[in-house]
Every structure is written in structure tokens, then in C-alpha cells.
Amino acid sequence: MPWLIRVKRKFNSAHFLTDYHGSPEPLHGHTWSVEVYIKAQELDKGGMGIDFLEIDGFLKEILPDYRCMNDIYDFSPSAENVARWVYTKVKERFPTLQKVVVWETDNCGAEYYED
Numbered sequence: 001m002p003w004l005i006r007v008k009r010k011f012n013s014a015h016f017l018t019d020y021h022g023s024p025e026p027l028h029g030h031t032w033s034v035e036v037y038i039k040a041q042e043l044d045k046g047g048m049g050i051d052f053l054e055i056d057g058f059l060k061e062i063l064p065d066y067r068c069m070n071d072i073y074d075f076s077p078s079a080e081n082v083a084r085w086v087y088t089k090v091k092e093r094f095p096t097l098q099k100v101v102v103w104e105t106d107n108c109g110a111e112y113y114e115d
Contacts, residue, residue: 003043004098007055008035011065015077018070027068033103034059034086039096055094062089079104083112 014029036059040049063086069077073085083102091097099113 003040003049005038005040005050007052009056009059011063013064013067013069015069018076030104035101036090037098038094039098058093079110083110087112
């Protein structure tokens with residue numbers, strides 16, 4: 001029986017969209033949330049599929065906390081594009097990743113997964 005291990009991490013970052021309805025959007029910031037969902041097929045002797053702290057530590061390494069995303073990425077940092085970027089990075093480290101959800105606000109976000 002598989003388990004779905006979920007880890008959520010918040011970070012603060014600024015961004016602007018380069019082609020928002022035909023014109024640049026002003027620079028602004030958010031407290032973003034990222035959720036990752038990783039499948040575990042079995043548990044270790046301690047009863048864990050994947051250590052939450054290992055996943056959280058990796059997210060801490062890759063997320064652009066207190067930075068402007070436009071200075072880091074070569075794409076327009078919409079929630080959709082950030083979700084795809086995080087998915088690619090996390091999948092390299094945790095191959096059984098199922099999906100990533102990026103929340104730009106408490107009520108608006110984007111999910112990325114591969115069929």
C-alpha cells in the first residue's frame with residue numbers, strides 16, 4: 001500500500017510578471033506556500049516513508065526566500081511557472097514526487113504534475 005508524504009513550506013519573495021495582460025506588472029511580494037506530495041511504497045523500521053525534515057531541508061535550499069524571483073529565473077515567475085520549476089528540482093532529488101502546489105496567496109495557486 002502506498003503512502004503520500006506531504007510537506008508544506010512558506011517563503012517570502014517578490015516578483016513581477018513580464019507580460020501581464022500585455023504590459024509589465026509592478027514589482028510586489030507575497031508569502032508563498034509550496035506543498036510537495038511524494039509517494040512512499042514502504043515504511044522504514046521507524047514507521048516513516050520519507051523523513052519530513054529531509055524534504056523540508058531540501059525545499060529550504062531551493063526556494064528563493066527574501067529574493068526577487070525575476071533576478072533568479074529566466075522565465076516569468078507566475079505561480080504556474082514556479083510550480084513547474086519546483087517540481088523539476090524536487091523530482092531530481094525525490095523521484096517518486098507526484099505533484100507540487102504553489103500558493104501565491106491563501107486563496108490562489110497552481111498545481112503541477114505529470115500525467
